[in-house]
Amino acid sequence: MKKDDIFEFYRRLAELNPDPETELEYGNVYQLLVAVTLSAQSTDVGVNKATKALFEKVKTPQDMLNLGHDALREHIKTIGLFNSKAKNVMAMAEILVRDFNGDVPADRDLLTTLPGVGRKTANVVMNCAFGAETFAVDTHIFRVGNRTGVAKGKTPLAVEKQLDKKTPHPFRVGSHHWMILHGRYICKARTPECWRCPVEDLCSYKSKSPAK
Incomplete structure (x- = not known):
C-alpha cells in the first residue's frame, strides 16, 4: 500500500473511532499488565469476566501476593492455560514488589524480563498505560x-517493524487499536466482511464475500 493510501486508511478508521481503546477492563497500570498477561490465547471478553471479581480484591502486586496462588487460580480457571498464567502472575507480583517498589516499569525492555510478559504484552502496556508509540x-x-x-x-516482529516504519503521525499511538478492532469485527479471518469495510477500496485483498 502506498504512503498516501496508508494515511487515508488510518484517517478513515480514526474518523469512525476517534479515541480507540483496548477492550480489556482495568483500573490501573498493574491491573492492565495482569489482564494483558492473562489474555494470551484467550478472548478479551473471557478475561474481563474472570478479572471482574479479581480486580475488586487485587489492585497492587502486594494485593496479589496477599491473595495467594490458589485463590488466583480459582478466579481465572475459566481462562485458557490458567495454571501457567497463575504461576507467572504470582512470580511477576513478587518481582514487582521486590525490585520495583510495587510499580510497573515504564520500559519495554524491563517489562519483558517479567514472567509471562513477551514483546506483545509489553507493547500493549507501554501503549495503553504510558502512551508510547508501540x-x-x-x-x-x-x-x-x-x-x-x-x-x-512473515513474522509478528516483521509486521511490527513495518508498522513502526510506515504508520504516520497522528495515528501512531492509536494504530494497533484501530487494526485489532478492524480485524476483530470486520476483517475477520475466515469471512472478512468486505461489503461493509470503510477501507475496502484501499485494500490489496480481493473480496470473496458477498455484498449484503
Whole structure:
C-alpha cells in the first residue's frame, strides 16, 4: 500500500473511532499488565469476566501476593492455560514488589524480563498505560497488516517493524487499536466482511464475500 493510501486508511478508521481503546477492563497500570498477561490465547471478553471479581480484591502486586496462588487460580480457571498464567502472575507480583517498589516499569525492555510478559504484552502496556508509540502485533493485526498491504511480514516482529516504519503521525499511538478492532469485527479471518469495510477500496485483498 502506498504512503498516501496508508494515511487515508488510518484517517478513515480514526474518523469512525476517534479515541480507540483496548477492550480489556482495568483500573490501573498493574491491573492492565495482569489482564494483558492473562489474555494470551484467550478472548478479551473471557478475561474481563474472570478479572471482574479479581480486580475488586487485587489492585497492587502486594494485593496479589496477599491473595495467594490458589485463590488466583480459582478466579481465572475459566481462562485458557490458567495454571501457567497463575504461576507467572504470582512470580511477576513478587518481582514487582521486590525490585520495583510495587510499580510497573515504564520500559519495554524491563517489562519483558517479567514472567509471562513477551514483546506483545509489553507493547500493549507501554501503549495503553504510558502512551508510547508501540505496535502490539497479535493474530488480528498480523492478518490485517498482511491482507490489506499496510504492513506485510512473515513474522509478528516483521509486521511490527513495518508498522513502526510506515504508520504516520497522528495515528501512531492509536494504530494497533484501530487494526485489532478492524480485524476483530470486520476483517475477520475466515469471512472478512468486505461489503461493509470503510477501507475496502484501499485494500490489496480481493473480496470473496458477498455484498449484503
